[in-house]
Amino acid sequence: xxxxxxxxxxxxxxxxxxxxxxxxxxxxxxxxxxxxxxxxxxxxxxxxxxxxxxxxxxxxxxxxxxxxxxxxxxxxxxxxxxxxxxxxxxxxxxxxxxxxxxxxxxxxxxxxxxxxxxxxxxxxxxxxxxxxxxxxxxxxxxxxxxxxxxxxxxxxxxxxxxxxxxxxxxxxxxxxxxxxxxxxxxxxxxxxxxxxxxxxxxxxxxxxx
Numbered sequence: 001x002x003x004x005x006x007x008x009x010x011x012x013x014x015x016x017x018x019x020x021x022x023x024x025x026x027x028x029x030x031x032x033x034x035x036x037x038x039x040x041x042x043x044x045x046x047x048x049x050x051x052x053x054x055x056x057x058x059x060x061x062x063x064x065x066x067x068x069x070x071x072x073x074x075x076x077x078x079x080x081x082x083x084x085x086x087x088x089x090x091x092x093x094x095x096x097x098x099x100x101x102x103x104x105x106x107x108x109x110x111x112x113x114x115x116x117x118x119x120x121x122x123x124x125x126x127x128x129x130x131x132x133x134x135x136x137x138x139x140x141x142x143x144x145x146x147x148x149x150x151x152x153x154x155x156x157x158x159x160x161x162x163x164x165x166x167x168x169x170x171x172x173x174x175x176x177x178x179x180x181x182x183x184x185x186x187x188x189x190x191x192x193x194x195x196x197x198x199x200x201x202x203x204x205x206x207x208x209x
Contacts, residue, residue: 001118002046004030006038006064007053007080012103016051019107020114035059035067042071049098049118054081054088060154060172062095069096076117089128095150099123144190145207152189155182159195160202 003026005013013031020026030047032038035058042050050068054061065077076098081088089100098117101110113123145153158168165183169176183195192198202208 001025001048002028002030003114004032004038004041004047004050006032006035006050006056008033008055008057016110019110023111023115026111026114033057035064038064039067039071042068042075046072047075049076049078049114051078051080051114052097054079054092062092062150062154065092065095065097076120078113078117078123089124091150091153093122093124093128100125100128143205144201145205147189148186152182152186155179156186156190156198157202157208159183159186160199160208162199 003020005016007013007016010033013033017029020029030041030045032041035056038050038052038056041047052061052065052068056064061079061081065079068075068077077096078099078101079088079092079097080101080103081092082103092100099113099122101113101123105113116123145156148156154172155168158171163171165176165179168174169179172179186198187193190198190201192201
């Protein structure tokens with residue numbers, strides 16, 4: 001099995017390889033430290049699965065996920081994150097990730113998750129499964145942040161982390177006018193009037209660290 005590990009921390013990539021290489025089927029690994037490298041490697045080679053960190057230095061992991069799926073629609077992608085499941089798991093799964101795993105998970109859970117997605121299944125924890133079930137109930141009222149688009153959600157989290165318009169524009173490779181437009185849409189959809197209100201909401205709902 002060929003597995004591509006995408007993470008900007010060399011020590012963490014090495015740790016993943018050590019854990020997975022204990023399985024007889026997992027012997028062939030590739031590495032990428034950023035979005036550009038990951039996209040290039042998926043273009044050039046066939047992989048049985050990709051393990052993708054949600055926080056990359058050049059782009060958001062969910063954006064990278066979309067690009068990888070455009071290149072190879074059936075490629076299983078397992079998302080890894082330091083964030084709690086409440087913050088990102090459901091969004092990742094709705095973006096066509098094959099699974100979600102917190103970086104604090106036990107090694108045996110990582111192996112189980114990789115095997116599951118390679119077999120064509122979806123890997124989610126019991127708590128994520130419960131949240132997905134609740135979201136499908138008739139009459140379930142979504143929290144305000146769940147009505148945002150992926151890009152709007154990303155911008156909201158960046159604003160809530162204390163980044164200004166110029167910093168966000170630079171990081172997302174967009175102009176400041178576009179970021180201001182996103183900010184206006186976010187405030188309108190969430191029925192809020194200021195960045196301060198967004199920050200309070202994000203902290204209360206554990207959307208930012």
